[in-house]
Amino acid sequence: MVLPTAQQFDALKEIVNIGVGRAASSLNEMLEAHIELRVPSLCIFDLNDPQSYPSHLDVGKLSCVQMSFMGKFNGTSALVFPPESAIKLVSTLTGQVEGTPEMDAVMVGTLNEVGNILLNGVMGTVANVLDLTFDYTFPSYCSAPLDQLIFSSKPNLVLLAQTNFEVKSMKIAGNIFLFFELNDFERLIKMLSGLFEDQ
Numbered sequence: 753m754v755l756p757t758a759q760q761f762d763a764l765k766e767i768v769n770i771g772v773g774r775a776a777s778s779l780n781e782m783l784e785a786h787i788e789l790r791v792p793s794l795c796i797f798d799l800n801d802p803q804s805y806p807s808h809l810d811v812g813k814l815s816c817v818q819m820s821f822m823g824k825f826n827g828t829s830a831l832v833f834p835p836e837s838a839i840k841l842v843s844t845l846t847g848q849v850e851g852t853p854e855m856d857a858v859m860v861g862t863l864n865e866v867g868n869i870l871l872n873g874v875m876g877t878v879a880n881v882l883d884l885t886f887d888y889t890f891p892s893y894c895s896a897p898l899d900q901l902i903f904s905s906k907p908n909l910v911l912l913a914q915t916n917f918e919v920k921s922m923k924i925a926g927n928i929f930l931f932f933e934l935n936d937f938e939r940l941i942k943m944l945s946g947l948f949e950d951q
Contacts, residue, residue, distance in 0.1 A: 845919065
């Protein structure tokens with residue numbers, strides 16, 4: 753496995769931060785709620801090797817919005833919350849109370865909308881910085897443990913951006929995942945190298 757250099761890793765973090773910043777602006781406009789998003793940490797691990805998982809990562813049942821992308825390299829982006837954070841986010845944005853009959857449908861619709869904006873913001877920034885074009889699937893919601901979010905028999909590298917949401921002074925933890933097959937991740941790393949060739 754080819755791991756990014758410190759310079760490439762910093763570039764990845766900067767790209768994700770820019771994408772999250774753009775998504776926060778879009779979310780504020782569309783949802784009419786003041787949302788602050790921060791990415792305090794970025795790490796890489798192998799989905800098929802639990803020993804490599806970050807210690808803070810929740811691997812139990814998760815609320816997740818997934819969206820695949822296809823282009824120069826392929827993968828899947830996902831916005832993932834522990835269930836209690838997902839409920840808190842949806843309740844804060846919609847006023848819907850947990851336990852009501854409508855909550856499940858409202859949660860799916862709201863998280864799909866938030867995920868669509870946030871994941872498009874991040875992947876759109878990747879595309880702009882690297883001068884690429886991607887095709888995307890529609891976002892889809894699921895609830896499952898981490899190792900069931902993506903099914904693959906091949907090595908599956910994960911770029912994890914720990915994301916903190918602050919909505920109306922309520923702190924909500926979530927994560928942005930970018931899942932890659934090994935060859936696709938190495939393609940991304942090589943393209944990042946091209947950003948520094950003229951420096």
